[in-house]
Amino acid sequence: MNQTERDMNLMVVEAIEGYAHNHALNAKDVLELFTRKGIIPLLRSQYQALHSQSLEESIYFVEDVLRRKQNEG
DSSP states (O other): OOHHHHHHHHHHHHHHHHHHHHTTOOHHHHHHHHHHTTHHHHHHHTHHHHTTSOHHHHHHHHHHHHHHHHHHO
16 A cells, blocks of 8 residues: 555545544444445545645535535435
8 A cells, every 4th residue: 555545544534533523423323424425435536635625624525525415315
């Protein structure tokens, strides 16, 4: 595993933990939510844009995606 892959994984873990904290959920439930909704591959694909921003920006990104998916039905 190269450094970029490690950094991507760290960003995903931080997003899971941050989302869990902001929404009073446990990390396991958030991991299951992110897996079910396809958030993890999406975060990884957006690594170049997200890694230079704050953790809160990554969480806002996830919240926006989940909100859009919920509105789609």
